[in-house]
Amino acid sequence: MKTAVVLALWLVAAWRLPAAIRVQRQRPLWAAFTSVAVACTIARPAVKRIVIEPLGITNLATLLQHAVGIAGSTFVLIFVIAMARPAALARGRWPLYGIAAASIVLLATLFALTPRPEEVHNFFEANLGHPTGTAYCMVFLGYLAVAMSISSWLFWSYSRHAAGAPLRTGLRLLGAGTAFGALYTLWRIAHMATRLAGAEFVTDDDTTQTIADLVEYLAILLIVLGNSVPAAGVLWRSVTYRRALRQVEPLWTALTEVVPDVVLNDPVGRSPRLRLHRRLIEIWDVVLVLRAYVPAQTLDAAQTATAGVPAPKRDAYADGLWVRAAWAAKLRGASPVCESVPKVNHMDDEDTDFDAEVRSMLVMAAAYRSPAAAEFARNHQEIPA
Known part of the structure; x- marks a missing residue:
């Protein structure tokens, strides 16, 4: 179990390294x-x-482990504050570093004052009832308890405002993981304080250790999952956008053949989302031009032809039908039958639901390529489409 936990942590650290190099807030x-x-x-x-x-x-391994643990919990706290309360971090970053450094110095001081006659496997258990050893453990556990509690509160608070289910789920898992981390420290503190006072704890020492290990592993597991879910969501969206890009490519090719001027030459990069966004903008630009090549009755006929189509898809399906007819007219050199309708391209609107636009475009692209669209174009042109 412990080996698996260590491997999982190093895998996540390696996975996060490229993003950390590119983006400072990561x-x-x-x-x-x-x-x-x-x-x-x-x-x-x-x-x-x-x-x-x-x-x-x-x-010495115990001191190093706990000093690095304080540093790690400080970085978690800085990350979540930067995400949820960026203004607070601007004035609080260096005080946090200072508190962490002071805690590590105090930890080292108490470590030097604690009798350590032999190497022990569990420093907490070995110092049950010993004043200096307990004080050492309280400094470490107390720092973690505060840092994990604040982090949990901020993760859960920010998750309510997160855009997208993967990020929201990831933040809540991180909040749950840090909450269990705080619970682990409080369990340890209660056990050591009770034993220092000479009283019996609610469970014996072996059971207490088992419970502490389980809570600690659960906290780490939730934090690893919370870190992975948003990244998995990004990967899934990337795969989805690549697939959508392939599906709209035939429509884009056909439409830009008759209206090539809409194609933008500026480089767009390798991001599948940006490439798909560019394709959708150019397709809608062509659609606005082709609108002049179909009369109002053709638009009405396209709407009528959607009678058997599910309601949420009808508008996009109708667009696929009349665009096919307009494309055929433009391709054969027909003259516009009406003026183009001035319209702001909604793909440029910052409030546009991009995923909804993609779904709509996929319906339109499928309708455009369908036999029904070819038949519709033949019925609304003087020559076959």
Whole structure:
């Protein structure tokens, strides 16, 4: 289980690295996952035995693990503040770094004052009831409790305003993961405080450790999932846009053949969304030109021909029919039968639901290529389409 957790954290850190290099606001999240991955790696017995124990400082791995853990939780906090409260981060970034650095210094001081006669597997259990050891653990756990609680609150608050289901789900999973992280620290704090006071805890030490491990693993799992869901959503949208681009390409080719002037020559990059957006703009520009080649009765006939089409698709389907007829007229050199209707291209509107426009265009493209459209064009032209 622990090995799987470490591997998952390093995979996420590697996955996030390209985005962190390109986008500054992604760097705190990458640093957070890298810090947690480093902390979990330090805790592995093989790493402790080969890399850290030869330095001769008893339980040094614990201090390094907890110092890196404080750094990681600080980066998580900075990331979520930058996302949910960017104005607050402008004046709070350096105080957060200062508090984290002071906490690490205090941690190191208490570590030096804590008796460490031998290397131990679990520093929390080894220091149950010991004042300096408990104080050390309280500094580490207290910092994590505050950082994880604030992060959880901000993740959940911001998720209500997130655009798109994948991002919203990812933020809520991150909020749940940091909430379980806070729960883990509070469970540890309650256990150590109770034992320091000489009282019995609600569970025995072995059960307490088992519960703490389960909560910790659940917190890490939720955070990894929360990080992955939005990225998976972006990947899925990219695949969807590429497929849509292939489906509208025949329509774009046919329409720009008769109205080539609408094709924009500016480079658009490799983004499938931007390329699809460009294609849709150019298709709608052609549609506006072709509107002059069909009379009003042809538009009415196209609407009538959608009687068997589901209601949400009727307008787009009708567009496919009359555009096919107008295309045929323009291709054979016919003269416009009416003036083009002045119209703002709605694909340029910032409030446009792009995915809805894509779905509408796919319906229109399918209708345009259908036998029904060819028949409709023949019935509304002097020569076959």
